[in-house]
Every structure is written in C-alpha cells, then in structure tokens.
Amino acid sequence: MDTIVLFIENEDKHFHLVKSLNILNIDYRRLFEGGVWNNFYDKMYQYIKGLEEIDNEWVILSDSRDVLFYKDLDVINSVYQKHYSEYDMVIHGEDDSKGDMLFRTTGLKRYKFSD
DSSP: OOOEEEOOSSSSSSHHHHHHHTTTTTEEEOOOOOOOOOHHHHHHHHHHHHTTTOOEEEEEEEOOSOOOOOSOOOHHHHHHHHHHHHHHHOOOOOOEEEEEEEEHOOOOOOOOOOO
C-alpha cells in the first residue's frame, strides 16, 4: 500500500511524533509550518489543501502533539483492510459535534470508532 501520514503543526512541538515515524520508517508530511490559526476549521482546510497536493492511495491524518506511532504501516494497513475496507473514511478521535458536521456533508460512507 502507498500510505503517508499527514499532520499539521504550526509551531515546533511535534518532535515525539516525528521520532516515532522515523523509527518505523513511515513516510510523512508536515502541513501549515509557521501558519497562524484563525479558528478550528483552519485545520480542516489545511488537511483538504494538503490532500490535494499528494497522490497516495491511503492517507492517515494525525494530530502532531499527542500521538505516537508504535506499529508499522504493514500492521496498520492490514487492520484497515480486514475491518474497514468498505468505508471511504475511518475517523478515530475525540467526538466533537461541530467537527463531525464537516464529515457528514461529504456523502462518503463513514465509520467512527471514537467511543
């Protein structure tokens, strides 16, 4: 699988994430370096803009400060293929009714496992 991890970090507080990605030899791209947040939806806009610039089959959108990868992409991809391959998007994160609104309007099949 051609998989990449995208994360947004406008400051330099993402070093533990990058260290875990490097240890596991996972390809990644940082978005919004040095940017200034105006509101929560800036993050979603930056992800959408970042997705337009890459050509990967699978993309993992990740937080940058409170996430560490401890499984390599072969394991992550096999779990996705086994349990979630019929979905366009899998969301794992904190529930936020306002944030979920963006995904409800896409028309994609959706699975959320944040409970």
